[in-house]
Amino acid sequence: MPASAIIMILLTSIILFGGIGICVFIAFRKKDKT
């Protein structure tokens, strides 16, 4: 598989899964809200 495809896979994964992770982390930190 070309390196450019691997870079796109990594980049997309970081944005989506990293984004979800950050949002879930924020939600847990402010757990007092429903």
Place this chain on the structure above:
Amino acid sequence: MEVRDQWSSRFSFILAAIGSAIGLGNIWRFPYICYANGGGAFLIAWLVALFTAGIPLMILEFGLGHRTQGAASDAFYKVNKKFEWFGWMAILVGFGIVVYYAVIMSYCFNYGIHSLTLAWGENTQEFFNKTIGLTQSPFEIGGFKKFIFLGLLASWIFIVLSIWKGVKTVGKVVYATVFIPWILIIVFIIRGVTLPGAVEGLTFYLKPEFAKLLNPGVWLAAYTQVFFSLSVGFGIMIAYSSFLPRKSDIVNNAFIISMSNCATSFLAGFAIFGALGYHAHLLGKPVADVVAVGPELTFVTYPHIISNLPFWQPFFGVLFFLMLLTLGIDSAFSLVEAVAAGVRDKWKLSHRTTNLSVGAIALALGIPLTFGAGFLWLDIVDNFLTKFGISIICLGECILIGWVFGSGKIREYVNSLSEFSIGKWWDFFIRFITPIVLLFLIILEIKDRVISSYGGFPRIAEFLGGWLVVIILPIIGIILMSLRRREK
């Protein structure tokens, strides 16, 4: 005072909204659109579309539903009494979609049973045509397919039971209907990428062609994909958020739900293209020659791949169609719940009366689609409801809320509740970027339909199944608005 239904927990709400957004399109549409529009480069356009249009629209719908504590019809009524018909129109677009979506679920149900014996044999196209009794023309009605009808009936029983007590039941069912397909997607990714030829398939899926980003068509495809896959424009997200307790986050939930939906699409591509690479490898053809999309992928190409798996073919066949069924079911019942919530809000009917009535009407409307020509009509209605229905509703939301009501009011409202705030950039996306893109999409689609009829169907069929459906929705919306509202 009447107490409105509420989600049992924030997690139930998030799962329900994710379940609604994730549907068959994540499996059978996204991977193909990605490959056809520049592979890995498309992901850039798609992520930009997600953050500039998809998430802002999701925040708008959540904010509107939560602020008004009403389903789409009630929400727009509370914004301005004259807008109620528009809320009904959004609900009716969703209702139209669920009528044929349940028929596709019936196909999955039937194929799940056929998987046990790999009944499709070698000629999967012929088997599909025979299973649904496919005719040559929409006006050649064909025979009644009783197994498709039975599958449809089973789908509707499951849908109605899933929303039996509104969001109380939905909040429990979604634990199964979201986690089962996620687990199965992972199973199919592992199965797909470990097959011979899978790397060629994945390269095909994600090899970036950055030059394509200069093509406006790629950006339009990215925005279209985001609009159609997030379940915005049907009133679902408005209804779902109206059941949140008063003190609930809006913005963070919208981000989590939208990104989870997109992550699922992205991962599903690995399962699909891994398997397509294997298919090409078996046939000794390039991947481009075996790529398929939509029902052709799931009911013609994939069954062929299943038959040729190295081991446990029936097992993987059943799992594949179970994955599609569980992916589809929560999208289907969310569409019905959006309708039921609208009816309950206006006429104060019970869950039981509403669910049974809506389910029975939708089942009755779906019966003609179980005949031989049903698939052709389904195709026409689907194209018009998704291309025009959703686009018009999303555009209307941007205009009515962004310009008439004032996007600033929604922004201030959601910021007062949310774990992080949105800035004025959100107003800019809702008032300018999203409506401009949507308007462009609608104009392009009208232009295409003027040049040639959809799918080469006769113009009269296109009019009856497409234009007429789109025209009739606002009329029904106005009729529903004019009916007397039952006060508490």
